[in-house]
Amino acid sequence: MRTSVPAPVLSVDGVSFAFGPQQVLDDVTMEMAPGEFTALVGPNGAGKSTLLRIVLGLLAPQTGRVELFGSSPRRLRDRWRLGYVPQRPRLAPDLPATVEEVVAAGRLAKQGWWRRARPADREAVAHALESVALGGLRSQRVTELSGGQQQRVLIAKALVCEPELLILDEPIAGVDAQAQRLFRDSLVHLLREHGAAVLLVSHELGAVADDLDRVVVLRRRVVFDGKPGHLAATGVSLGVHRDDLPRWLEELSENGGA
């Protein structure tokens, strides 16, 4: 899947951030290669959300540097190269919009937000919906779908530009097992078919634990960055139980990891 020493899709270099006196991120450094499937994990309050907002360009780091495809997140020109799936409960419960309309909104990064959809755009929307197994529900009002289905709509919305880096924020929290499997299949499809890199931000790994190339554990700073197999060697299984990881992190940081 990887070519010889490719330029990183994401590079975070010495990023620190504090809210007032509270240090949230402390000298965080990490990189992602094209096509790599990385999980950024850590307990609640570890700084994951802040790092995510910095990577997305929604927040500026106080020190350090972030680059997406070689440019700063706010200056990135081809925005479609970056896909973003927010946490689930973002759709207003009274939103009068169809599944297709929500996914089509994700296409604007490629289509141009002021342009009408061309046939290629409509095809991309249909394809994205098929890839998350929602083709039959395209005319359904999005708020009539189950939580898991809504999550897949948001994934289709992020996939519709065929991004080179897909960032997902807590996508499997509170989603049932069947939805998790479908979600995993969509991700694996994206990784294999399109060679996209995927950054999964989560406090649990659930169904995707076996597919990961890398795990980065964050607790204000990076306390582990390596292959999942390495983690397994420590005797701790990721994704078996949602409570496993935070407890393990406590031990890791107390034993000199942090």
Next chain:
Amino acid sequence: MPGMPWPLPWPFDTTYMQLALIAGVAVGASAPLIGTFLVQKRLSLLGDGIGHVAVAGIGAGLLFGTSPTWTALIVAVVAALALEWLRSRGRTSGDLALALFFYGGIAAGVVLAGRSATNTNLQPYLFGSILTVTEGDVYTVVALAALIIVSIALTRRGLLAVVLDEDAARVAGIPVGALNALLAALTAVTVASAMRVTGVLLIAALMVLPVATSRVAARSFRATTVGAATVGVVAVVLGLAAARQWALAAGGAIVLVTLALFAVASIAAPLRRGGAADDAATLLSGPG
């Protein structure tokens, strides 16, 4: 003054009713387009607030002897942009800033109008006087309505993306700040254009109620928008007819018809779906 070049049946068989019809339809079609986005952004009362601020502009217009529509437009647009700036910086959560704007606007309007030499009072602008619009008024209203319709037609895709998720829209490179400012400015334009129809104190009703009616039945955002504009036009036509028939205040009649249409849609929609058990409370709060 010439009316329409073609004869229309009652109640639009007189020049003043035809002028009222043109101005009313322009506002009835354009105001709900803005409302569709405001409702979804939980800014339903923004139009109401900007209507209050516009009173200061009306007062200034009366004092200086210029057209109150244009002074109201300027004051409303400036206030709308200032409010959006405060909102985007998260500074209006305590809503004290909104109160300062709103009450400051209406108080300034009353004081300025009171100082004007002419005998004009604020009433026609507060509650509308669509049956006395002149041909010049109609041109202004139609031009402002056209500006709103064209602006929404050009930016609706981006605005929908912003409504769905502001952060995701920013990540996608959509100019969220500029589109939010545009929506606020267009809200102010709507207030100025509708001030002779329903008056600034009732304009928010024409932005919001047709949307509430339309989304009872519509599945898609597109259908909600088109449906809301249709409801707005129907409400204006029926409201004007009622005003003519029973000598009612036209602005108030139009808003009451809009409310009646919402009530009918709320009762009819669950019956049509076969789920008569759905009560009005569910409809008001939306599905899910």
